[in-house]
Amino acid sequence: MATPHRTSKSSSSSTTSGAARTYTIGELARHFGITSRTIRFYEQEGLLEPERRGQTRIYRDRERVRLKLTLRGKRLGFSLAEIREVVTLYDAMPDGDIQQLRRLMELLAEKRTEMQRRLEDIKLMQRELDDVENQCREALDTLLERH
Amino acid sequence: MATPHRTSKSSSSSTTSGAARTYTIGELARHFGITSRTIRFYEQEGLLEPERRGQTRIYRDRERVRLKLTLRGKRLGFSLAEIREVVTLYDAMPDGDIQQLRRLMELLAEKRTEMQRRLEDIKLMQRELDDVENQCREALDTLLERH
DNA sequence: GGTCAAGTTGACGTTGACGTCAAGTGAAGA
DNA sequence: TCTTCACTTGACGTCAACGTCAACTTGACC
Missing domain, CATH: 1.10.1660.10 (Multidrug-efflux Transporter Regulator; Chain: A; Domain 2)
Incomplete structure (x- = not known):
């Protein structure tokens, strides 16, 4: 294997x-x-x-x-198209002219913002998972207390 | 409007x-x-x-x-199907029987693991963005130094 | 020299997540 | 009353991201 x-x-x-x-x-x-x-x-x-x-x-x-x-x-x-943008630019760098470099850095900034947003989303989602889990525990506890 | x-x-x-x-x-x-x-x-x-x-x-x-x-x-x-799983269970809770509650908590644990993985992915991706950006800066600097 | 697994190129099928029409309903305003 | 606008239900179209199938080559081993 x-x-x-x-x-x-x-x-x-x-x-x-x-x-x-x-x-x-x-x-x-x-x-x-x-x-x-x-x-x-x-x-x-x-x-x-x-x-x-x-x-x-x-x-x-x-x-x-x-x-x-x-x-x-x-x-x-990310879509395959988005991924391609980054990946191809990423190694079109060698001897790259200045325009290309600037373009790549713009793209990087965009992606960075995106990632930041997703990070926030994840944190929010995790917080909500915590909330729901706590409610579950409480409900479960009161259900079990009643024997 | x-x-x-x-x-x-x-x-x-x-x-x-x-x-x-x-x-x-x-x-x-x-x-x-x-x-x-x-x-x-x-x-x-x-x-x-x-x-x-x-x-x-x-x-x-x-x-x-x-x-x-x-x-x-x-x-x-996440796919719509995955989202539905959580969202519907989420408010099928009232007076919920114990089985349902346990099932929901399992699901939550799964999602939590998923989120953790994605968080790691994001961190890795951010680190790579940093790397590429630094390389860009260097390349740009040496290009500009040569006037 | 045969065969067998793994790789190849089309070409078409499928699934999820909507977009895009067509034809109709209900209520507010001129 | 008539128009207009937002909303409604089908039904079909579309696009991305693959899966599936058929027909073929290629290299390794017996």
């Missing part, structure tokens, strides 16, 4: 360090608890751009990170 | 206190920045159950609160 499954039976090889580990689509899918279909769909939507050996996709750490960010974004309720 | 529009031209009336204020579907829609269609859809999905005067729906504070909770839940990425 969690077999390493490198490119060949002779294992690893790569260059020198262990930093260049690659993954198959199935490995990533199992690791993140999603289907390969989903991963391909994310690629089609511009969120991932794995290399190819022939037809086969090969993923490195960069893509793994992108995928992790994507899934986290999803859990937070 | 924002006219009070009470039941009659003689305004308010109600009983004695101002606690029994009612709202039309349009008022609620404008207030929350959604469409009436959405509100009706939520009712159809069991999230709201307004009273009726003839055909017309009339909303009181209870429904307003429910709607607010629903929208907050949505912002946090």
Whole structure:
């Protein structure tokens, strides 16, 4: 279920360090608890751009990170389009011209505001959960006291 | 556009206190920045159950609160089905039997875990936003230094 | 050389969350 | 009385985010 499954039976090889580990689509899918279909769909939507050996996709750490960010974004309720905006700008940075950089920083500020709002939402929601739970306890207590 | 529009031209009336204020579907829609269609859809999905005067729906504070909770839940990425679970159990409480209460408390615990996870997600995301922003600043600085 | 698992590309289906019409009702104001 | 406006109920359309299926290649092992 969690077999390493490198490119060949002779294992690893790569260059020198262990930093260049690659993954198959199935490995990533199992690791993140999603289907390969989903991963391909994310690629089609511009969120991932794995290399190819022939037809086969090969993923490195960069893509793994992108995928992790994507899934986290999803859990937070962002759409794939929103996630793409950030993720693609994020590594369109190298030698980036100043306009791009400024644009990215604007985007970051927006997202930051969003996150702040969501944080407030979560706190409110937690407070309400507390309230309801307390009411539950009280109700339960009085019910049990009456034997 | 924002006219009070009470039941009659003689305004308010109600009983004695101002606690029994009612709202039309349009008022609620404008207030929350959604469409009436959405509100009706939520009712159809069991999230709201307004009273009726003839055909017309009339909303009181209870429904307003429910709607607010629903929208907050949505912002946090919960599905309408999940939201319904909580919201309906929430006020199926009165005289509730012990089984129901226990079930509700289980549900609350689940949601609490969820919220905790999301909170972690948000913190991680914020940290990453910070990182990217710092990189941006550095890049921008070195670009500007070179005049 | 066969086969078997895992990967590939279409293409179409599905589900949730609404939007968008069409056709009608009820009450307030000119 | 007539108009106007907000509200109502269907019924169908749409869009995002995948699921599902069919038909195919590819590399590893027997």
